[in-house]
Amino acid sequence: MQGTRFSLAIFAAVAALTLAGCGEEKKPEPAVAAAPPPPPPLVVKLGHVGPLTGGIAHLGKDNENGARLAVDEANAKGLTLGGKKVKLELVTEDDQADPKVGTTVAQKLVDAKVVGVIGHLNSGVSIPASAIYNQAAIPMISGSSTNPQLTEQGFKNVFRVVGRDDQQGPAIASYLASEVKPKTVAVIDDATAYGEGLANEVEKTLKAAGIKVLPREKGTDKTTDFMAILTKLKGKKPNAVFYGGMDATGGPLLKQARELGIKAVFAFGDGACTDKMKELAGDAAEGLLCSQAGLPVQAANKKFLDAYKAKFNVEPILYAPFTYDAANLIIAAMKKADSPDPAKYLPELAKISYEGASGKIEFDDKGDRKDAEMTIFTMKGGKIEPIAIIKSGKTIKFEDFLKTAEAAAPAAPAPEAPKAAAEPVKAAEPAKK
Amino acid sequence: MDIFLQQIINGLTLGSVYAIVALGYTMVYGIIQLINFAHGELVMIGAMVAFSVINALAGTHLPPVLIVFIGILAAIPVCMLVGYAMERIAYRPLRSAPRLAPLITAIGISIILQHLALLVWSRNPLAFPQIIPFVTFPIGGAIISGVQIAIILTSVLMMGALTFMVYRTKLGIAMRATSQNPLVAGLMGIDIDRIISFTFIVGAALAAVAGVMVGTYYGIAHYGMGSLLGMKAFSAAVLGGIGNLAGAMLGGILLGIVEALGAGYIGDLTNNVFGSNYQDVFAFMVLIGVLVFRPSGLLGERVGDRA
Amino acid sequence: MNIFAKILTKARSKWVGVALIALALIALPFALAAAGTAWVRIANLAILFAFLALGLNIVVGFAGLLDLGYIAFYGVGAYVYALLASPHFNLHLPFWVILPIGALVACVFGVLLGAPTLKLRGDYLAIVTLGFGEIVRIFLNNLSRPFNLTNGPQGISRIDPFSFGAFDFSRNETIAGLAFSGPIKYYYLLLALLLLAIVVNLRLQHSRIGRAWEAIREDEIAARAMGINTTRIKLLAFAMGASFGGVAGGMFAAIQGFISPESFVLVESVMVLSMVVLGGMGNVWGVVLGAVLLTFVPELLRDWVQPVQQSLFGKTIIEPEVIRMLLFGLALVLMMLFRPAGLLPSAIRKRELTKQK
CATH class of the missing domain: 1.20.5 (Single alpha-helices involved in coiled-coils or other helix-helix interfaces)
Structure with a gap:
């Protein structure tokens, strides 16, 4: 314990010095006009938090990259707030996708005096952590938490740029209803907050469309044996099956279903909307349907895609465009308010209208994104490909969507890089086959 | 009817795997009265090693059955080694300690093995490469796949071999003697330590094969697959009467069928108040029920309250 | 003089x-x-786990019954609090009413589990309790239908923090020139409750009941021969341990403000067991030390291990979470092998655990 105390004391000292340093910079510096080096810029900290270790660390890293890109771009361009040069700094924390760890690291971000938080990834972590940011009056924008409860808490500082489960669920369900036209649908979930939440929304929409939904079947997030459930379903002969869960369980489910001779159409949520399905289910994965909240990565703003690839040397995986937008939203709101003070820029953030990598962003009263787009994918030749975009309840074929996007692209406000904006959106390539 | 038959086939396949794993528990328990909590992790290690080898060989043009066979052959010695080390390091020094001590180390070993496997193979599940063509045979309105037949046959074969070894060979006689009374067995010239190590090694080999079977069946293996499987297999061993070889086999197959029928029919029977979401509960209910009402299990003669 | x-x-x-x-x-x-206030939160978690470990210590340390499903009682307590103080059923009872209810309900669960299983001993009991823990978690996860009792895997959010009238434990305020943040206020409350738990534990240990537990642990048959009603005394251990778990669960729910079944998995039971084993089964101070160590050390590791690995290898080879789990596992194995009576052994337990036949 001695050692612990001691290191804590050092901590305290370092923290105190840092704070003192920040305080000094804020003071006006009248006398040293003659000194040639410009005053050091005011450091403004933004927080990013998501799982950087654990089962979905790759998604957490993807999110972090998105936010980092936005911060670096803003720094390169130069940011001046309230007449002072500002340097943004991204403070990152690892919440391990665990609610208990989530609240601790949320507190660490508050302690570090960040002015805004991008995160968390999982809804189960975002919800308890949001209370801590709320108390510290720090805005948080999640780029990937889809559980409706997050923004139903009445916190004024909580936003998300991704669609909610009750937007994604209806999207895939209405696509199923209109394109596959099933009489009976079986709904299965993995008994997690994510899987069950999504499955509930799908069931609601299907029932509203007058489609018969079989009693819910459930596995767990570790289940690999779906034989008993599937055999039971086989006897009930559904035309389509929806599974709310991740690819690690969705793959075996699909494989076993085909092995049992079930011919129904299989549909999944974004957790199982990955190329990994091909690896886990083999040829059985061909032709599956799945949905992702928001526009597909391929349809994200070309400028973002290029910059991301140039900087990190990898393709963005899933939510990077959203965290990129989240960080840019905070920066844009700070610019409008001309202040990094959360109390001043929060009202600007709430009423912002912003053209981001994932499309146009405006928030409603709860902090949810207005009119969030959903994308439907199918598995073709071992790769998932977008086939339709769903916006405001309307289904638009992906090719048509790209055409309108191309037409709109030059008008998109990206004034600092007109060249990039003028180029047609490259994502058309895979869709053209 | 064909759905019912299909569920029985599913249950039989799953039950065969449980039976093989349960044999490992029952042998170790029979000989040193220890619940080897880490036994399930041996199943996991077996599956992971075999999958690594099979994935590495998938690109070659060897016949698929040979590739799987090589995978099993690679998994068995690794599991044997881990099983042996486990006994030497964590259980042998505590053989005369109070009951609680080896039980606690067993839990510790289980956690350590799981996370070492995580370090070696990462968290991402390994997928079984598509090398075996999928074939099915119709039987009375239901279908049975080639893999299912292979699993059932292999487990029958292994049960036979194990029974032969325990009842017809010298080593088997030594094992039974040790389990009856280690002190007297020692006096009769049996090397108790060696016999106990040997029991662990045989159990580990069985676990390795079970791991490959279950992995191939579902096409997926990951670092956390062992614990629940182990728990269920243990329940199967208790159901049959722990310490009793035939009991473990019977218990395993019964539990497999109970799970399949339970998940398949409980929803319809209870008007969907309960459903397949309680699938994992059945094994534990069986376990608690048996221990409370018939601690000796179906075929066992041991009593449940030995300290 | x-x-x-x-x-x-x-x-x-x-x-x-x-x-x-x-x-x-x-x-x-x-x-x-x-x-950093985050460290106060971690201290609060340490106190919470110490409280929980003290409860398990009654069952494992005093009475010698290995309970691997202990986290179930913690979960039951947490859900009792969440259901009675959240918008889920629109109930908002004060915490001093709910905590005793939580203790009572957990106690009933303890008796329900204990009554049929206590004739089993040692390893069987361990595995039955493990199964029981899983069953409770699966039910918590699935009781959202047909009637929505627990809200299933979605969990329950917006749980009320502790409050006395207008005094809200989660709010920041300044009293007498000192800044009391929410976590600091909780710290004092938790500390007071922990002290109470320590006193209860110490008193129990040296009471008639405590000695009866000890007798059962040492030799059940002899204890019965001495006229101890072993079933009743063991049941008492289960019930008391469970009540501790229930209270700790209530505190957890209030501090977190959000709970879901994934917080009550088997690994958590093993973690609490590691704390008890590391500190020394049966030793009150040892158990507290074990809980504090196993909460703080992984947190310190999180801050040091990753940067060190990053600078040495350029990437994280062993994740802090994996190190944490390996620590738990190693604590269990190494303690049993080399220091079976724990870091701070209790005198009798030491004699018992190191005896050679």
Whole structure:
């Protein structure tokens, strides 16, 4: 314990010095006009938090990259707030996708005096952590938490740029209803907050469309044996099956279903909307349907895609465009308010209208994104490909969507890089086959 | 009817795997009265090693059955080694300690093995490469796949071999003697330590094969697959009467069928108040029920309250 | 006269020591807050786990019954609190009403589990309790239909924090020039509850019941022969341990504000067990030490291990979470092998666990 105390004391000292340093910079510096080096810029900290270790660390890293890109771009361009040069700094924390760890690291971000938080990834972590940011009056924008409860808490500082489960669920369900036209649908979930939440929304929409939904079947997030459930379903002969869960369980489910001779159409949520399905289910994965909240990565703003690839040397995986937008939203709101003070820029953030990598962003009263787009994918030749975009309840074929996007692209406000904006959106390539 | 038959086939396949794993528990328990909590992790290690080898060989043009066979052959010695080390390091020094001590180390070993496997193979599940063509045979309105037949046959074969070894060979006689009374067995010239190590090694080999079977069946293996499987297999061993070889086999197959029928029919029977979401509960209910009402299990003669 | 003075000085030096420790404990959250309020939160978790470990200590340490499903009682307590103090059923009872209810409900669960299984001993009991823990979790996860009792895997959010009238434990405020953040206020409350738990544990240990537990642990048959009603006494251990778990669960729910079944998995049971084993089964102070160590060390590791690996290898090879789990596993194995009576062994337990036949 001695050692612990001691290191804590050092901590305290370092923290105190840092704070003192920040305080000094804020003071006006009248006398040293003659000194040639410009005053050091005011450091403004933004927080990013998501799982950087654990089962979905790759998604957490993807999110972090998105936010980092936005911060670096803003720094390169130069940011001046309230007449002072500002340097943004991204403070990152690892919440391990665990609610208990989530609240601790949320507190660490508050302690570090960040002015805004991008995160968390999982809804189960975002919800308890949001209370801590709320108390510290720090805005948080999640780029990937889809559980409706997050923004139903009445916190004024909580936003998300991704669609909610009750937007994604209806999207895939209405696509199923209109394109596959099933009489009976079986709904299965993995008994997690994510899987069950999504499955509930799908069931609601299907029932509203007058489609018969079989009693819910459930596995767990570790289940690999779906034989008993599937055999039971086989006897009930559904035309389509929806599974709310991740690819690690969705793959075996699909494989076993085909092995049992079930011919129904299989549909999944974004957790199982990955190329990994091909690896886990083999040829059985061909032709599956799945949905992702928001526009597909391929349809994200070309400028973002290029910059991301140039900087990190990898393709963005899933939510990077959203965290990129989240960080840019905070920066844009700070610019409008001309202040990094959360109390001043929060009202600007709430009423912002912003053209981001994932499309146009405006928030409603709860902090949810207005009119969030959903994308439907199918598995073709071992790769998932977008086939339709769903916006405001309307289904638009992906090719048509790209055409309108191309037409709109030059008008998109990206004034600092007109060249990039003028180029047609490259994502058309895979869709053209 | 064909759905019912299909569920029985599913249950039989799953039950065969449980039976093989349960044999490992029952042998170790029979000989040193220890619940080897880490036994399930041996199943996991077996599956992971075999999958690594099979994935590495998938690109070659060897016949698929040979590739799987090589995978099993690679998994068995690794599991044997881990099983042996486990006994030497964590259980042998505590053989005369109070009951609680080896039980606690067993839990510790289980956690350590799981996370070492995580370090070696990462968290991402390994997928079984598509090398075996999928074939099915119709039987009375239901279908049975080639893999299912292979699993059932292999487990029958292994049960036979194990029974032969325990009842017809010298080593088997030594094992039974040790389990009856280690002190007297020692006096009769049996090397108790060696016999106990040997029991662990045989159990580990069985676990390795079970791991490959279950992995191939579902096409997926990951670092956390062992614990629940182990728990269920243990329940199967208790159901049959722990310490009793035939009991473990019977218990395993019964539990497999109970799970399949339970998940398949409980929803319809209870008007969907309960459903397949309680699938994992059945094994534990069986376990608690048996221990409370018939601690000796179906075929066992041991009593449940030995300290 | 001389002897009198000696006793007085001895007593005084003891009291000086106690006073110093008390002062340190009172000042601690402010020292921690200087390093970051996050550390106060971690201290609160340590106290919570110490409380929980003390409950398990009654079952495992005093009575010698290995309970691997202990987290179920913690979960039951947490859900009782969440259901009675959240918008889920629109109930908002004060915490001093709910905590006893939570203790009582957990106690009933303890008896429900204990009554049929206590004739089993040792390893069988361990595995039955493990199964029981899983069953409770699966039910918590699935009781959202047909009637929505637990809200299933979605969990329950917006749980009320502890409050006395207008005094809300989660709010920041300044009293007498000192900044009391929410976590600091919780710290004092938790510390008070922990002290109470320690006193109860110590009193129990040396009571008739405590000695009866000890007798059962050492030799059940002999204990029965001495006229101890073993079933009843063992059931009492289960019930008391469970009540502790229930109270700890209620505190957890209030501090977190959100709970879901994934917080009550088997690994958590093993973690609490590791704390008890590391500190020394049956030793109250050892158990508290074990809980504090196993909460703080992984947190410190998180801050040091990753940067060190990053600078050495350029990437993280062993994740802190994996190190944490390996620590738990190693604590269980190494303690049993080399120091079976724990870091701070209790005298009797030491004799028992190191005896050779």
